[in-house]
Amino acid sequence: MSIANTFYNVFVKRNSVYVTTIFAGAFAFGVGFDLGVTSFWDRWNQGKQWKDIRHKYVEAESD
Amino acid sequence: MLSRLPQGALKNAARNVNASRSAVRARFASTTSGSSSAFQTFLNSRAALASATLATVGSVAWYAHLYGSLPFFPEVHANSPAEEGLHPPQYPWSHKGLLDSFDHASIRRGYQVYREVCAACHSLDRIAWRNLVGVSHTADEVKVMAEEVEYEDGPNDQGEMFQRPGKLSDYMPPPYPNEEAARSSNGGALPPDLSLIVKARHGGPDYIFALLTGYTEPPAGFEIRDGMNYNAYFPGNAISMARVLFDGLVEYEDGTSATTSQMAKDVVTFLNWAAEPEHDERKKAGLKAVILFSALTAISLYVKRYKWSYIKSRKIRKCCLVD
Numbered sequence: 143m144s145i146a147n148t149f150y151n152v153f154v155k156r157n158s159v160y161v162t163t164i165f166a167g168a169f170a171f172g173v174g175f176d177l178g179v180t181s182f183w184d185r186w187n188q189g190k191q192w193k194d195i196r197h198k199y200v201e202a203e204s205d
Numbered sequence: 206m207l208s209r210l211p212q213g214a215l216k217n218a219a220r221n222v223n224a225s226r227s228a229v230r231a232r233f234a235s236t237t238s239g240s241s242s243a244f245q246t247f248l249n250s251r252a253a254l255a256s257a258t259l260a261t262v263g264s265v266a267w268y269a270h271l272y273g274s275l276p277f278f279p280e281v282h283a284n285s286p287a288e289e290g291l292h293p294p295q296y297p298w299s300h301k302g303l304l305d306s307f308d309h310a311s312i313r314r315g316y317q318v319y320r321e322v323c324a325a326c327h328s329l330d331r332i333a334w335r336n337l338v339g340v341s342h343t344a345d346e347v348k349v350m351a352e353e354v355e356y357e358d359g360p361n362d363q364g365e366m367f368q369r370p371g372k373l374s375d376y377m378p379p380p381y382p383n384e385e386a387a388r389s390s391n392g393g394a395l396p397p398d399l400s401l402i403v404k405a406r407h408g409g410p411d412y413i414f415a416l417l418t419g420y421t422e423p424p425a426g427f428e429i430r431d432g433m434n435y436n437a438y439f440p441g442n443a444i445s446m447a448r449v450l451f452d453g454l455v456e457y458e459d460g461t462s463a464t465t466s467q468m469a470k471d472v473v474t475f476l477n478w479a480a481e482p483e484h485d486e487r488k489k490a491g492l493k494a495v496i497l498f499s500a501l502t503a504i505s506l507y508v509k510r511y512k513w514s515y516i517k518s519r520k521i522r523k524c525c526l527v528d
Contacts (some may be wrong), residue, residue: 179493187306190299191485192340195310198459199343 290440293408293415296470300477304492306485307478313341314457315475318468321455323399326391326446328379331400332479335373340478347373354378392432394445403473403480410473412438417469420448 153163188194247253268276299308316337319329334351338344351371356378359366371378380396381387388395397405406412415438423435423442433443450465450472457463478484 175493175497179489179496183304183306183489183492186304190306190308190310192309195313196343199346 287437288440288442290442291415291419291437293411293438296411296414298410298474298477300474300484304488306488308474309341310459311471311474312478314459314461314468315471315473315478316341317457318450318455318472319399319475322449322468323472324377324380326380326387326396327399328381328396329377329400329479330379330398331376333374333376334371336482338373340482341475344373351375392445396446399476399479401480403477405480410477413476414466414469414473416444417450417472418466 152159154160184191265276274280298305299311300306319327334347337347342350351373354371354375355368356371356375357366358369361367381390384395403409403413408415416436419436419438420434421437423429427435427442429435429443433445434447435442436444450468452464455463455468461467481487
């Protein structure tokens, strides 16, 4: 109960804090979710994407 | 508002009790009770009707899917099924699965096949040089490739058109200046633009792969005009495009051996990318959407149960409802 109370007092009591928390939380979740999905995606499609083969051709350019 | 439901039900029950008390035995079911009548009740139920309908529609749909026509409605065709083009087999494309991206090394090889073979006859109008950057080639590579092509530009300040080397923003050069030129060089047949060909053909990549690798001798008795070629996968079976891919036709820079089927696979992967450049992003966004929407569905189901638990677990006291 006390955790819920602390949560209420810190984040919910003042509307300005509440709204800011929601916006910041949405932003943080968006970034985190994207990172998570991207790391899964990159593992699933390992070696197939352009970023996996790019180094072969960029190195050839530089020398 | 919600309390009406149980209230009405209770009224009915009350009436039942009254009816059985009187001499006339009122029956509210259409059949008598007993073990056989349970079956009867089921037969008359809506569930039985719905499942019978579902079974009928389902089996007709299954039949139609399997045999291509409705059962009990014989059809007469002037063509044999083969003349409509053999259905291509389903190939295990590297981008086939719901979460599979394109194989970009294959797109790169496929571009080479398009450039060295198909580009002699087929345009690729909707792809610009810049589209290859970050997909199959680096910006520097594409700049060099574009500069090898001359484009007409202008007018300049004297009002004249002039030739200049290609830029990243230019579109792929067409092999023929116009449709008439394309037709007259190909025995009257127009080589279609390949930008969207994978989307434009039934069977998509499977069909194009099967077409490119499916040239055979015509079967006995099949008349084929001069300049036409037999291909079982092409509707009508006689196609103006001759077999173009032969083992060792191109030399891949990454050492992949250029067999006919390897080249066909690569060029079809390239054309699939050309038709669906958004493909990789689309599948990734789909994955995100599925995760988010299933989480939201789970949450809303939980909230619904939470809110309704109070309403559903109320006790309604019988005494006060019977009037």
